[in-house]
Amino acid sequence: MTKELICAGFGGQGVLTIGRFLAQAGMAEGKNVSWLPSYGPEMRGGTANVSTVISDEAIASPIVSYPDILVALNQPSIEKFAPSIRPGGILIYNTNMCPHGCKRDDIDIISAPMVDIAKEIGDQMVLNMLAIGIIIGKTEIVSYAAMEKDLTQYMGGRRPELLEMNLKAIKKGIEIGKG
Amino acid sequence: MTKELICAGFGGQGVLTIGRFLAQAGMAEGKNVSWLPSYGPEMRGGTANVSTVISDEAIASPIVSYPDILVALNQPSIEKFAPSIRPGGILIYNTNMCPHGCKRDDIDIISAPMVDIAKEIGDQMVLNMLAIGIIIGKTEIVSYAAMEKDLTQYMGGRRPELLEMNLKAIKKGIEIGKG
Amino acid sequence: MAKILMKGNEAVAEAAIRAGCRLYFAYPITPQSELIEYMARMMPKVNGTFLQAESEVSAINMVYGAAGCGKRVMTSSSSPGVSLKMEGISYIAGAQLPAVIINVQRGGPGLGDIQPAQGDYFQATKGGGHGDYRLIVLAPASVQEFADMASEAFELADKYRNPVMILADGMLGQMMEPVEFKAPKTDEEIAELWKQHKDWCIQPNEDGDAKHHHEINSLEIDPLMLEKHVNKIYAKYAEIEKNEIRYEEYNISDDNEILCVAWGTASRIVKSAINELKKAGKSIGLIRPINVWPYPYEAVAKAIGPKVKQVYVFELNTGQMLDDVKIGVNGKVPVKFWGKVGGVVFTPAEIQAKLEECF
Amino acid sequence: MAKILMKGNEAVAEAAIRAGCRLYFAYPITPQSELIEYMARMMPKVNGTFLQAESEVSAINMVYGAAGCGKRVMTSSSSPGVSLKMEGISYIAGAQLPAVIINVQRGGPGLGDIQPAQGDYFQATKGGGHGDYRLIVLAPASVQEFADMASEAFELADKYRNPVMILADGMLGQMMEPVEFKAPKTDEEIAELWKQHKDWCIQPNEDGDAKHHHEINSLEIDPLMLEKHVNKIYAKYAEIEKNEIRYEEYNISDDNEILCVAWGTASRIVKSAINELKKAGKSIGLIRPINVWPYPYEAVAKAIGPKVKQVYVFELNTGQMLDDVKIGVNGKVPVKFWGKVGGVVFTPAEIQAKLEECF
Amino acid sequence: MEIIATRPETLTKTPFTYCPGCLHGVAHRLIAEAIQEEGLINSMCGVAPVGCSVFAYKFFNFDMAEAAHGRAPAVATGMKRARPEMHVFTYQGDGDLAAIGTAEIVHAANRGEKISVFFVNNAIYGMTGGQMAPTTLPDMKTTTSPYGRNTDDIGFPIRVCELLDTLVAPYYIERVSLLSPAEIIKAKKAVSKAIKYNKEGRGFTFIEFVSTCPTNWGVDPVKSRDWAKENMLPFFKPGLFRDKGEGV
Amino acid sequence: MEIIATRPETLTKTPFTYCPGCLHGVAHRLIAEAIQEEGLINSMCGVAPVGCSVFAYKFFNFDMAEAAHGRAPAVATGMKRARPEMHVFTYQGDGDLAAIGTAEIVHAANRGEKISVFFVNNAIYGMTGGQMAPTTLPDMKTTTSPYGRNTDDIGFPIRVCELLDTLVAPYYIERVSLLSPAEIIKAKKAVSKAIKYNKEGRGFTFIEFVSTCPTNWGVDPVKSRDWAKENMLPFFKPGLFRDKGEGV
Amino acid sequence: MPRMTVDPTYCKGCGLCIDACPRKIIRFSDNINAKGYHYAECFDQDKCIACKMCYITCPDVAITVEK
Amino acid sequence: MPRMTVDPTYCKGCGLCIDACPRKIIRFSDNINAKGYHYAECFDQDKCIACKMCYITCPDVAITVEK
Ligand SMILES: Cc1ncc(C[n+]2csc(CCOP(=O)(O)OP(=O)(O)O)c2C)c(N)n1
Ligand SMILES: Cc1ncc(C[n+]2csc(CCOP(=O)(O)OP(=O)(O)O)c2C)c(N)n1
Ligand code: SF4
């Protein structure tokens, strides 16, 4: 099984981290993974995106042309990437910043006011964790257990209350993802 | 007809000029000519040499491997180049600085105490003109007329007494060359 | 050791340190800056030298000096910065010094852009500097391979006393993949490595040693001496051409109707396309040169199976390795090329379409 | 005009001035110093600019600036100095500027020596700088041709807005041969030349002119834009490959048993050998590429007569043009190579011996 | 009502690509205004460096060249020599001018090239993401001096005005700062003088701007100026180094 | 009878390749003697430039590297960093150090590299046949300034000691001349001090020698010194610029 | 009467003009521009003295001052 | 007793030592060395005061002074 993801949004929304944590957890589960960010001045003020591949086989190209899953945190990301989602693929988007949504009917679309929910949980910053949760809930591309372990290790003892909030956001996301 | 010459000697002896004037006169007579000096640090204090080709046909290589004529103003030049003179070729050397001469018997050898003769004519500096004269006298590779014209043009009105001395040296050389 | 998810730029830096690299001189440039930044953080921790040079020209000449002392030394840059190193590289090759140079290629020519490209193949493999010399050129296609090549590069550099280049690109530099590192060399092992060069390198006279007078030099003012010197270097190159050809065969079989040749990042994309076409019952093989100099000419020739009617070269340039493929194929079957330039990376789908046109 | 006996270095400088070159920036190096010295003497006499730069790097960037103003500008150097120009040359090509660069090659690699060599063929023809670009490369074989190429180079540079290199060597630079010059361009003709670039070059707004905003630049940060830009350059290169192939056939006939390929200085020596062998009744042809990029691949292929059993390449290097010959021959007959390195020039006798071995 | 201050014609309509609060923009405006005021829009041309101001060729509304990293003074030399009827300036960062381009700036200054050089010193490599510059302050942390610039190991910041002031030919050298409106007004005077001398073909003119890099220093725009005042100005003292036109 | 002066062991037996009367040889001897006297023959290494002294690697009797033109300070940096237990110097001409190698010398000095630099200023490019150097004097004729160095067009000679003296890190900078036995004796003191500081790892030390090029100046060895005294010394004034060890 | 206007196309909301204004009559707008910045605006033109401090500090040359 | 000797292998006959010697006891030899130079020689060792001026000036380090 190979899952190809694109996460895209504004520079500060933490899309690179979404890909990174997924790849990290996938790796912990023994899968092959790759993570390829956009970089350079295009990022300054503009949009950022990252291609992540998680696969049981060796990964040929880390460039994702036709994502199985697209996480779009703002409208420009939908315009740019939604047309190339594989038929039957998944689009996850943030209604707070994607007022026009997506017109495709051959894909599975999950949307939520992610900014609002994140704020509710405690901080707009956990928006990316929410997105991770939705992906896990919807696809089980990686397990919650792996993600929790990885995150716990990453945040370490540094700020336990932050870890708590992040895990809460993931769990909330999983709920949304399961629908 | 193609004549290939090498002139060799110490740095200050004017060997480059021998080749240059011959080439210049050859050109004036409508022949194809080339002049290729040795250059670089090897010249500093060491020996200098120049390959000159004068030909009715287009000149292929300006590098002379097997000279028809070698002018050697010092002994090292004989050691270095005399072995490759074409059988039947000509060696012209300066007995003042070539105490050991040359042992080959399949070539035509002309030697003279060129430094002494030059001094006699008026200045050691005309040694190279003497050499030019010997070549002309021996081979008629270029005509005296062409050489005189060229030299006259070159020295111009600047120092007529110098021109006179140079022409005298050439004429003396021709005498020697004719044997 | 457990796998770590790491950027190529950082992985290769870590691997170099583990391989005993204790001197690193470079100048910042995108998309390799994580490499210099990693070195800035880590070299002090192993008592190594990290020094940001005033330019790429200076950096390569610092490498010349350190390599002349027989120690493992590295520099890295990206395309325009590598061009500035050309004179220095020619000197290093001429003086027969071991050194490792990394080029994380970006789009060119000129200032170009900062996206991945393969436009420096000619420069790397045919000698962008003046005179007759060669670099050993390793072309990674994954973060793991990029990292592994660090120690390979040092081994080759030491073995042949020749500069070795790792020819990567912005994608390999910027992407993260799991990577597993070799155990770091111990201080004793590193000291041992340095000793292998004691016959020629710059070093103090030790008590009891015979006094030496070593010269690090590429000058031979007498052409006959220089000829001898260059011939000696080329005898070494003949040796390298015999020993160090490395390539990967992917899906090569007698059923192949097309033989692809691609290197580095481009090869991964071609693999994706081959996999896709395999599902559609099409048999396409791939030769991926791992070392691009010495080049696997014979491997390319041999891989042309009985049914192959077309050799197809894909590169992220205008067709540079193409020349080498043509030389390898030597007229047996037609050779076709398709590439993208300017830092645009082709997609598996595009390659697939190009390959489908051949059936 | 009467013929003048002149060194190649001086002849090409004189010819460049006559062709309307009014700006020259360079740094001294043997064996091209007579060129810079001639320019130092003569440029002031035609109100031109002679400027000795602080380095070859600066010189090529001064050329970039002056060429960006649409004026005929030149630089010259020898091998190590040319390596230092690689970044700048890539920029000039990327920004599509007309400029002429002369390389009076010497022995390499590194500091090497100062005798004639052909070790920079790869660098000149395959892009020693980074990224995808090409130089138009003219390879003279006599002083007359060296001089003639000055004006050709400027014409080509202006026509295609691309840097043009004259790839000579120490022998051509140092030797004297009779040379005949074209009449010098008048000030009016030169002013006319400058006008051809007014659509893009840096220049004042003239009264009544629309205000312009010209950018001299090789940067396109968006890869899709850079791709477009590079593709545009390559469309131009396709044009050049169609129009500007130039070569000489020497003694080519259906009787040829061997086909030689050689360029520049080496070709003259090969001609001597061919002449010598002709006397012995042996028929050997020679293809001499005059422009080495674009390369006359087809001419090489076509010159392989019915009796040719061997193509023999002679170069003053380790076999660089050899690659191009192989591509041209494409497996039809075996290709052999012999060369000398380090600034040693082979003799007609040596070539003759090598050729005789083939019979 | 009359417009007393607005975007000058010598700037294009393209918005700058700099980060919010980056003072490159202020330097641009001063130069553009001075050119406007001297009436040189038809005969001016400039050279952009490699650095954050790499896109300066898009911002100035006259002919511009983009130079290789560090080589702007050489490119400008070529331009001025090819078109003496034009007025040429370069615009360079501290990495560009004081590191890789050291030879080019020293020699252009030493020849007394009749160009103006505007040097923006922000003590860091902005464009490539915050690496150490030759002007990085002692103990200052950057991505390539992560433990702070160790002066025992790699020395102190280079003071370019002081260095160029040892040469005979330069005509005018001044260091100004952009850290407050008052300082900007002073800076403007210096820029105007340089452009005026340039117009008159007097010789080599050089202005160093002490500037900021809020992004890579990791401070907000307002605070970044305070940081610069406290840390940069003591080492890079604003002042006139040389003015051969003074009193003329 | 005792030998009180003879060829030091720190020189090889190879005769110098310099022209008769060329003072490169004197500079070589001073350096070799100082190394001998400090007992560093086993731990010294040097870097030869490209210039007439390109063959210096043959003349000094310890390990030597030959650098690319202008890059000796970078090469020496690499060597010193790789072998801190060794003592490293460079030997460079004025074309090498003050033209193509400007960035390298400025930055090695600015970093305070713990090396010694010996700079031989003969106001010309000796090796390549007498072209203009950055230190060529006003109106002086060379093969690339055939009508004399025109200072309006290309400026004045660069004074390297003055220039480097604007940097913070250098430890010791002095200009000496080699134009008479008395001056040579003074020069020797400076060289010895530089080598001593080098031995003690104190920092960057720099000696400029005002020297001659009889061959390319076209004057005989004895007169060439007079020419230099008259023409070079007024512009390149010998003197101590900095000595951080003074009084320590 | 003095008047200060900000062109939202250029403004990046850096706040330097706010800091510079002696009358403290500049603030960030609630609206954002195309690039997502809360641009600056003058909320009390009457108090403006046309001192140009805002214009002088603005790094994006977004400000026009009239008198 | 002081003694100055020139090694002809190194001497290039530049004459600087002749100029430097306070006792004026150095001259060019009539003989030439392998490179063709008339090398320097001391023609009156008795007058030598071992002041080393010759050694100090000699660019080819051809001189030995004994005392
Ligand atoms: C030859 C070369 N080396 C390195 C680079 C990468 N590079 C781009 S900008 C830059 C530094 C810019 O810093 P600075 O000049 O201080 O300008 P700033 O961005 O701070 O304004 C570097 C190293 C390059 N483009 N070319
Ligand atoms: C890159 C490069 N450029 C140019 C040269 C040619 N070159 C050799 S020595 C030299 C100048 C030497 O002058 P200087 O440094 O003053 O030393 P000197 O000979 O006067 O002692 C030059 C330009 C070279 N070898 N390499
Ligand atoms: S990175 Fe720094 S210098 Fe560059 S634009 Fe941003 S703030 Fe300005």
Ligand code: SF4
């Ligand atoms: S050319 Fe000048 S510097 Fe060089 S060795 Fe001769 S005299 Fe000395």
Ligand code: SF4
């Ligand atoms: S002109 Fe002065 S008072 Fe008016 S808004 Fe600007 S800064 Fe404030």
Ligand code: SF4
């Ligand atoms: S200074 Fe300019 S860019 Fe900054 S907030 Fe004010 S108007 Fe906007």
Ligand code: SF4
């Ligand atoms: S030691 Fe003094 S006195 Fe004796 S020869 Fe030498 S210079 Fe003359």
Ligand code: SF4
């Ligand atoms: S100074 Fe030295 S080289 Fe010169 S003449 Fe005297 S001994 Fe000979």
Ligand SMILES: [Mg+2]
């Ligand atoms: Mg900066």
Ligand SMILES: [Mg+2]
């Ligand atoms: Mg010199």
